[in-house]
Each structure stands twice: as C-alpha cells, then as structure tokens.
Amino acid sequence: MATGRTHRPATRSRGIPEATVARLPLYLRALTALSERSVPTVSSEELATAAGVNSAKLRKDFSYLGSYGTRGVGYDVEYLVYQISRELGLTQDWPVAIVGIGNLGAALANYGGFASRGFRVAALIDADPAMAGTPVAGIAVQHTDDLDRIISDNGVSIGVITTPPGAAQQVCDRLVAAGVTSILNFAPTVLSVPEGVDVRKVDLSIELQILAFHEQRKAGEDATAEDEGAPPMRATPTGRKGPDGDMPAVMPA
C-alpha cells in the first residue's frame, strides 16, 4: 500500500474520519460489483466480507454518512452506490494531468480503471521535446513549457507526478502555481507544498521494503545469525574511536 497523506494533521473533514474516507472507495467497488449482478440489497455482514473489512467497522463508517440502511434487511445497493459516489465527489468529472510520460506515466495513461469512475485523463505532459505530439493512449503528449496553460485551460485540479525524483519538486511547484490543489506523487521524494494542497504518495519501493521486513521476520524466526557482508565500523561522530572499540553488527541492546 502507499502511505498516508503528507502534511495536515489528520483533521477530520466535515465530520467524516479520514480512515473512513479511505475505505469508502472499497465499499463502492464492492457495491458496484453487486449492482452489476443486479443484487438489490446487501447486509453489512455480506458487504463487509466482500470489501475485506469488519462488519461493525463498516456500519460505523456508514453511520457517518447517515442512516441509509433498513434494520432487519440491509442496505439498498443502488442507493448506497449513489450516496457514496456523491460523498466522494464522483458524480462530477475530474480532469487529471499526468506529468512525466515514462514507462509508469504511459501505463497510468492506459490504465482503464482510471477513466472508469469520474476521472478523465485531460493531459499528458513531458519534459522531453522529442515526445511532444507523440500520442500515448490516444492523447498527444505536450511539452512542460506549456504546463501552466494546459492546467488552466483544462481546469485541472488533480495532478499525477510520474517524473524522475529529481524533477518532482519542481514539477510540483509548477503544478501548484498553476492551480492544482491535489497531487498524487509516484516519485520517491518528499514533496513540500503550501497549506491547502493535498499530497498522496504511492511508493513501490517502500511497499516492497515493508514486505521484506515481514518476510525476514517470518524466515528468521529461528536462525538470526546469518550475517553476510561487512558491517561498517561505528564511527564516533567526532572521528575518534568510541570507548567500546569496534561494534559488532548485532544490535547492542
């Protein structure tokens, strides 16, 4: 999973807890699937299972939106799909701009689930002049020089950054200056943004490292003594050697 939002101290927006907001898309997906199978109603238990969460949690989540269920029966699927969509702001169209059309950027542009629900790839932007005009996913790539105009013209408020890490902050600044107030960052960089701008980051390598941690823990439940490679000497900050001489690689205490 990608990690949480950057900045803004977990302020609950309009009474709906952030954790709940993060689960609404999950419910919506499960509900949409039910809707396509023409299932009229669903109980909190069934829906919770489909979404992979606890049923009590789901009911509490829904309680923040209002009382949309019927006791003894469950929730009306269509009605709930609409309510959640509206709550998430998916009843309107969100033009999105992707900056950095490399492998990842192109993959995102082609991603189907992108356009499916309220989001529309409005522009693809890249710094390479050679790419300008090249169609990717049926959309011509535009040059970074025109970034400001592109954002304004299309009324883009959500930007996706898929540039190399070195360019991310600069691109971010330009996006924000052009009026973007929400950014999805795929570059492995900590972005600093002014107050009022939301940043979410998706970091592949972080996800893998977290998995590796648990994997190591599972594997090394017994023999933890398989150290390879030379652990660096612990240098005392002053440059002198510490009083405890050379430190072993194993954790002190």
Next chain:
Amino acid sequence: MATGRTHRPATRSRGIPEATVARLPLYLRALTALSERSVPTVSSEELATAAGVNSAKLRKDFSYLGSYGTRGVGYDVEYLVYQISRELGLTQDWPVAIVGIGNLGAALANYGGFASRGFRVAALIDADPAMAGTPVAGIAVQHTDDLDRIISDNGVSIGVITTPPGAAQQVCDRLVAAGVTSILNFAPTVLSVPEGVDVRKVDLSIELQILAFHEQRKAGEDATAEDEGAPPMRATPTGRKGPDGDMPAVMPA
C-alpha cells in the same frame, strides 16, 4: 498512497510498531541521500525534516531499534543506514516475480528503484502465450503454466500481481501454493490468503478517489447545491415504495 495491509490485526512484529516499520524506508532513503553527499552525522531534527516527519516521532521510531544516537551530536549516517537496512532485511537479496506483464507490469519491470535496494526482478510471468519469450526489461517473459516451477527454482518469496482484476485471486492462489508468502497487489481486488501470508495493495483508483473527496470539500465549501444527474429513487428493499416517498439527493440527516 496505497492502503494498509490486508488481514492481520495490526500485530506489532517483534516489538517494532507497524507504523514505525512503514516509516523506516523513508528514513533510509533520506539517510542514503546524506550518505552520498558524505555527510557524517545528522540530528533528529534535520533527518526528520528530510523525511517529512516530526522529530519526536523519528526519535521514538529509532528508540525501537536501539540507542544508535549520540546525545549532543546526532546519528552516525553510515551506521544508521546499515542498521535500518538490516532491520528491514535489505542486506540480503530478494528475488521478486511479477505476474501480468501488461503496461503496468512492464513499467515495474523497468523501474529502476526496484532493483536498486535488495530487490531483484527474478521472473516475469504472463498468461498470454504470444508473450512467452519476449524480452521485457532484458528478461524473457515466461508462461503462467510454469509458474510453480519458476517460483520454486528462483526461490521467490515475494510476488507482484499486475494482472487484470479477474485473474488476480487465481494467480494469488497459485503463487501462495508455490511458496510465495508476501504479495504486492496492484489489481483492484480484495485477495483472500491463508494465515501467514502478507498482502499489501496499491490501488491507484482509491488514491484518486480520496483526493477527489478532499478536492470536493475544498471546492464546495460554499455552494454545495450543484447537483447534476438524476439521483436514483430510493427503493425500499421489499420493492414497495418507502413511507417517505421519493428521497431527495441531499443527505437526510
């Protein structure tokens, strides 16, 4: 950001809180950058800023690993890089298999940060027979039929799923059966796995929906009455009309 781990009720592994584990990669990245600039030591304040977190939080995080700092001075960069790497299990090599070589799978295979730190793309697997043998990122794609053997032969314990949603659960089952115990899932599906298998998911569309929620809140702080499209009638579960007649689109209470 991608969302949290699936299953497993926030058990803290070996005394290190899950939230801390999730931040260790961030610290490691910041430390690596300092290391490349040959910075010998760093204070919690500086490092925290670089990683985008609170300095007290950072110190508490490090305290779970042991007392690696020097009061009055800070932390030794090289030493800390090694300790965190070891804690995350990055001192060893993790062969990773990517299943589903579409746009996204190919992008991941080409992703540099992938191989950079402990992870190695050991195999690319796809269900399309026409793709078998085709080199992607310098690695020949192999067919799903051989999945079991490929996983075993390469000792893969971490699998990445980038298939269409319909195939994800089946691929997941086969990976687990072949011995994979950690899965990074990019498919928009809730995977069910046996006890002991870790699943993390990265869901693009969920991230966008969360951004849209905040975006809507920011935009509609005043005029919330811009409803378009016909809100579906609220159907009483039994099929009869509810006693409250037709429901307006606005939230009841």
Next chain:
DNA sequence: ATGTCTTTGTGAACGCGTGCACAAAGATTG
C-alpha cells in the same frame, strides 16, 4: 394487531500512535 426475528446504529471500552516536554547523557570549552 401482536409477536418474533433479523439487522442496523451506536454507546462504551480499549489499544495504538502521536506529540509534548524534560531529564539524562555526552561532547565541548575554558
């Protein structure tokens, strides 16, 4: 109309994560 049965909605308790604020530790200076 009354009773039973199902399922919601929520009060309350608990645990994790965060941030403050400070004492202890050690480096550095004189």
Next chain:
DNA sequence: CAATCTTTGTGCACGCGTTCACAAAGACAT
C-alpha cells in the same frame, strides 16, 4: 576537572480508530 550546551531517549497524556455488545427499529408471519 568543572561548567555549559546540545541533542537524544522517553514518560506521559491525549485523541483517533477499532471492536464488542446490545438496544432500537423495522420487516415478516400468524
């Protein structure tokens, strides 16, 4: 060696999120 100054490591309190467990609500049967 003593004094000062910087920065760590952590005790503590607070708030959010999760979960349990149950009363209230409504559907359904008789």
